[in-house]
Amino acid sequence: MEFTKVLIVYDPTRETQPAFERAVAIAGTTSAKLHVFACIYSDIPRSEQKPAHIRALLAEQKAVLDNITAPLHARGIEATTEVEWDKDWYQAVVRASVRNSADVVLKSSFRHSAGQRVLNRTSDWTLIRECLCPVLLVKEGSSGNMRKVLAAIDLRKGRDYATLNRHIVDFSQKVVEGNDAEVHFINAYQDLQESPDRNALMKYCGVGSDRIHIQLGEPEDVIVNHARSLNASLVVVGNSARSGLAAMIRGNTVEKVLDKLECD
Numbered sequence: 001m002e003f004t005k006v007l008i009v010y011d012p013t014r015e016t017q018p019a020f021e022r023a024v025a026i027a028g029t030t031s032a033k034l035h036v037f038a039c040i041y042s043d044i045p046r047s048e049q050k051p052a053h054i055r056a057l058l059a060e061q062k063a064v065l066d067n068i069t070a071p072l073h074a075r076g077i078e079a080t081t082e083v084e085w086d087k088d089w090y091q092a093v094v095r096a097s098v099r100n101s102a103d104v105v106l107k108s109s110f111r112h113s114a115g116q117r118v119l120n121r122t123s124d125w126t127l128i129r130e131c132l133c134p135v136l137l138v139k140e141g142s143s144g145n146m147r148k149v150l151a152a153i154d155l156r157k158g159r160d161y162a163t164l165n166r167h168i169v170d171f172s173q174k175v176v177e178g179n180d181a182e183v184h185f186i187n188a189y190q191d192l193q194e195s196p197d198r199n200a201l202m203k204y205c206g207v208g209s210d211r212i213h214i215q216l217g218e219p220e221d222v223i224v225n226h227a228r229s230l231n232a233s234l235v236v237v238g239n240s241a242r243s244g245l246a247a248m249i250r251g252n253t254v255e256k257v258l259d260k261l262e263c264d
Contacts, residue, residue, distance in 0.1 A: 036082070038081075090127065
């Protein structure tokens with residue numbers, strides 16, 4: 001898994017852009033190409049001037065993106081920009097990630113209440129559920145100094161997560177490659193009869209016993225508690241295919257930990 005194309009979601013409504021800053025840091029140590037994407041929209045009354053007004057707003061936003069990426073070119077970092085007009089900017093980002101063959105999408109993540117997550121289709125949820133590539137949610141205030149990565153996998157018998165587990169392991173090892181960091185793997189379970197085999201986990205993940213954590217409990221609670229105890233810089237979680245009403249009622253583990261974690 002190579003990170004050669006990185007899509008950064010630029011939020012025109014905020015002054016700080018943690019995802020952009022993180023992407024620049026990544027590109028500074030790799031050969032990754034950056035593509036900064038912004039989606040804008042406003043209610044404009046119908047008139048003969050409406051198309052021209054939209055073009056002017058798009059050009060204005062494009063100039064903002066070109067201005068922040070201009071210094072990168074002098075540093076040898078390849079960066080392109082794109083602006084789209086769409087009310088549903090969540091879906092616009094998903095389309096842009098496919099159109100640009102992104103290896104990973106970086107988006108700034110800001111805290112929401114539990115009610116906001118349940119009642120509103122937040123952009124984080126949309127990207128997590130619908131992007132075909134990994135999504136890195138960069139928390140405001142996180143340093144990006146990679147020390148420890150906690151990856152959640154599920155090797156319990158009868159669970160068909162083989163492909164997802166492999167992606168998580170490969171992604172986590174790629175993230176720490178070249179960094180003075182270590183990867184820990186955690187497998188939560190809720191039934192004593194489903195307790196994962198430690199030796200199998202060690203062999204599968206390629207790490208020692210001290211990097212393997214197995215705990216009984218709700219996955220979201222186990223993940224959050226271990227992330228805090230390890231002082232993890234990044235938590236890697238796979239996303240299930242659950243959608244629609246089932247997703248709203250039960251949610252996915254990754255969505256339940258979003259606002260409980262201080263790290264990316």
